[in-house]
Amino acid sequence: MTDRAELAIRQVLLQDADAAVLPPGLVAHVRRRVRRRRRTQVTGVALTLVVAVGAAAALAAARQGPQAVQPVVPPLVVQPGPAVSVVSVGQVKALVGGARLERAAVVDDGAVRMAPTAQQPVLTEDEAVRLWAAASPAGSQQIVTPPVVFLADVTVSVPVQPAGAVFGPVHQPRFDHRLAWVVVWDRTGLFYYCPYGSASSTAASAHTGQAQAPPDAISQVQMIGADASGEAVVYSTASAPCSRVVPAHADIALYDLSLPWTSSTGVDGSPVVSVVVPDCAVLGASSTVRSRVAAQTQVSAEVLMVRRPCAGTSHSTVPLTPPGVGRGQPTPTATLLPGHGPTGLTLGRVTSQSGGGSLTYFDGSDHTLFA
Amino acid sequence: VEFDEYVAARGAAMLRFARVLTGEQAGAEDLLQAALVDVYTHWSKVQGADRPDAYLRRVMVNRHLSWRRRRSSSELVVSPERIASSAVQEGDVDVDVAVGVADRDQARRILAALPPRARTMVVLRFYADLGDVEIAEMLGVTASTVRSTASRALSTLRAVLDAEPVPGVPHD
Numbered sequence: 266m267t268d269r270a271e272l273a274i275r276q277v278l279l280q281d282a283d284a285a286v287l288p289p290g291l292v293a294h295v296r297r298r299v300r301r302r303r304r305t306q307v308t309g310v311a312l313t314l315v316v317a318v319g320a321a322a323a324l325a326a327a328r329q330g331p332q333a334v335q336p337v338v339p340p341l342v343v344q345p346g347p348a349v350s351v352v353s354v355g356q357v358k359a360l361v362g363g364a365r366l367e368r369a370a371v372v373d374d375g376a377v378r379m380a381p382t383a384q385q386p387v388l389t390e391d392e393a394v395r396l397w398a399a400a401s402p403a404g405s406q407q408i409v410t411p412p413v414v415f416l417a418d419v420t421v422s423v424p425v426q427p428a429g430a431v432f433g434p435v436h437q438p439r440f441d442h443r444l445a446w447v448v449v450w451d452r453t454g455l456f457y458y459c460p461y462g463s464a465s466s467t468a469a470s471a472h473t474g475q476a477q478a479p480p481d482a483i484s485q486v487q488m489i490g491a492d493a494s495g496e497a498v499v500y501s502t503a504s505a506p507c508s509r510v511v512p513a514h515a516d517i518a519l520y521d522l523s524l525p526w527t528s529s530t531g532v533d534g535s536p537v538v539s540v541v542v543p544d545c546a547v548l549g550a551s552s553t554v555r556s557r558v559a560a561q562t563q564v565s566a567e568v569l570m571v572r573r574p575c576a577g578t579s580h581s582t583v584p585l586t587p588p589g590v591g592r593g594q595p596t597p598t599a600t601l602l603p604g605h606g607p608t609g610l611t612l613g614r615v616t617s618q619s620g621g622g623s624l625t626y627f628d629g630s631d632h633t634l635f636a
Numbered sequence: 637v638e639f640d641e642y643v644a645a646r647g648a649a650m651l652r653f654a655r656v657l658t659g660e661q662a663g664a665e666d667l668l669q670a671a672l673v674d675v676y677t678h679w680s681k682v683q684g685a686d687r688p689d690a691y692l693r694r695v696m697v698n699r700h701l702s703w704r705r706r707r708s709s710s711e712l713v714v715s716p717e718r719i720a721s722s723a724v725q726e727g728d729v730d731v732d733v734a735v736g737v738a739d740r741d742q743a744r745r746i747l748a749a750l751p752p753r754a755r756t757m758v759v760l761r762f763y764a765d766l767g768d769v770e771i772a773e774m775l776g777v778t779a780s781t782v783r784s785t786a787s788r789a790l791s792t793l794r795a796v797l798d799a800e801p802v803p804g805v806p807h808d
Contacts, residue, residue, distance in 0.1 A: 268790075268794070269739060269794075269797060270739075270743070270790045270793040270794045270797060271762065271790060272739075273739040273740050273742070273743035273793065273797070274743045274746075274747065274758065274762050274789070274790070274793065275762050275763070276739075276740055276743070277740050277743045277744050277747060278656045278747075278759060278762055278763040279763070280740070281655055281656045281659065282652035282653070282655055282656050282763065283652075284655065284661065285648070285651045285652045285654070285655035285661060285664055286651075286661065287647050287648045287651050288665050291643060291647055291668075291669065291672070292639070292640050292643050292644075294669055295643075295669060295672045295673050295676050296676070298669065298670075298673045299673055299676050299677060407662070408662045408663070408665075408666055617666065617670075
């Protein structure tokens, strides 16, 4: 006999299943991944050979004495013509070579303008990608589609929203013909959990007013000052989560740091973690990752990407609060587990969840960062 | 059946299964895609099998459990400032409008709190309608473990529902 509890479970599972939306181009994605996997296997063998040859060469060079290493900067190839209005990540991809924009482009009728530039960045591409990818607290990851990364001269002509009160007064970053690392990505795969009764929203329906938006329609463009000032702005195109239209807007970008912590006991005897928070950061969340053999706790802080000193620190303690404490459920006792998670920039944005997460991005060719 | 034809015919159903397994859309897409990559590389064998659905489901279950073993967030600490800044306003949430919504809400909480292996057992039993023996074979456990896990999940939910009777719904 099916009772009320079983019925509820079956209904929830069916509701969840009904919310699933098959992404377009699934077979093509699968084929691409298989090709990439085969290429990686071949590259792995080739890399082993290259490393062996490289090591031999380095040994030979060391015997001959020190030599100045010149950075390899690919030549900028600028395509002629007026600025292209781009609405999809695929269109942006076609304009990028050697991590540089090769033709002027605009997003949303000029809300963001990007032009090719031959200037040299202080912040490296790798540092910029890692800052962008660190936009989720330690222990949590958001899966995104592979972003496109390039250097450009950028102007953001919409006002940047003020930071939340939790961050205190800040100097608003400005991007007016400024050299910046640009990261462009789309919202494919995003799913909004909508309140009961409202329509759910997925990538396909996210762009209101664009009935025929491309499947890889640009959702966000992040500009990170290439002068290593720490300033960054993220521009979001219009969307419609849960049938509620959210117009395009620009915000100050954030990144997450995993902080070192020590365990202690609070005044009421409950377990707490003590952390040292940099002045430029605000304490965020923490998570504990358990496996059969070990457990790791990570405590995160969020850094607003504005020009502000970050040398000072402050001490904070955070009580452990187990999740799932709901109506009618007894409050379980929190247990502080031993083990420290990795500290530093998180890898919060990933393109694949397998193996703990990795990030693939395009700057003229594909690169992958592993967690 | 060619791979493309199979995905066209069964892709949506398999994504639904991945969705209930993971509890989220993005994770479901990633899981299905990863499983299809595995299946695609052995398609000539899978094609000849009697039940490619069962094979793909098994690949998804194994991948899901191994991913979850690597990382699973089980505790959350939130600073008071963060709670204040991200608190949901009461007016933002719709009030329950139908009988059974509260039950489903509790069921959702209990499902979300289940360890991955237990959730997988519940999904295989109540969504995929597999028998205890079949589930046990798939997960490498005994049939009695499957029975007791499903029974524990149901008992927990029953206890919670009994503690909070929904107005207008008669129950013991």
